[in-house]
Amino acid sequence: xxxxxxxxxxxxxxxxxxxxxxxxxxxxxxxxxxxxxxxxxxxxxxxxxxxxxxxxxxxxxxxxxxxxxxxxxxxxxxxxxxxxxxxxxxxxxxxxxxxxxxxxxxxxxxxxxxxxxxxxxxx
Numbered sequence: 001x002x003x004x005x006x007x008x009x010x011x012x013x014x015x016x017x018x019x020x021x022x023x024x025x026x027x028x029x030x031x032x033x034x035x036x037x038x039x040x041x042x043x044x045x046x047x048x049x050x051x052x053x054x055x056x057x058x059x060x061x062x063x064x065x066x067x068x069x070x071x072x073x074x075x076x077x078x079x080x081x082x083x084x085x086x087x088x089x090x091x092x093x094x095x096x097x098x099x100x101x102x103x104x105x106x107x108x109x110x111x112x113x114x115x116x117x118x119x120x121x122x123x
Contacts, residue, residue: 002027002112004096009117012086016121020081022096022114033104034072034079038092038119047105048094049081054102064090086121093118 008020022034035050049070050059058070069082079096094117097110104110 002032002098004098004112004114006094006096006114006117009094009119011120011122014086014088014121014123016086017082017084018086018119020083020094020096020117020119022079022081024077024079024098027098028074029072029077029079030074031100032098033101034070035097035099035104035110036070036079036081037095037097037107038090039095039116040089040092043092045095045107047107050104051079052102052104053100057103059103059105083119086119088121088123091119091121 003025005023012018033052036048037045038048039045047061051070067085072079096114098112099110101109
């Protein structure tokens with residue numbers, strides 16, 4: 001059973017950077033495409049970024065493109081989300097997820113989910 005554990009959340013000031021990590025256990029990271037989603041209070045969960053098992057292709061939502069970077073370290077079974085120039089609207093619980101789908105940008109395409117980590121951006 002694949003298990004995911006996010007870390008790195010916290011309180012940050014607007015304009016700052018933060019890196020989230022997602023540790024994968026129970027399976028080889030190289031076999032999965034990995035995604036990050038977020039859910040702000042009162043809003044639906046939304047796609048943030050994904051990195052495919054196929055050639056490491058990456059996908060981003062328009063709202064984070066250019067400021068967020070997703071990466072993976074298969075040897076460490078860890079996926080990262082580097083978030084730069086954070087804005088208060090980025091405040092949300094951030095979830096990582098895993099799937100065998102090549103180019104997954106929809107939450108229903110993912111099979112495994114972490115518990116989430118809270119990111120709060122103060123103005």
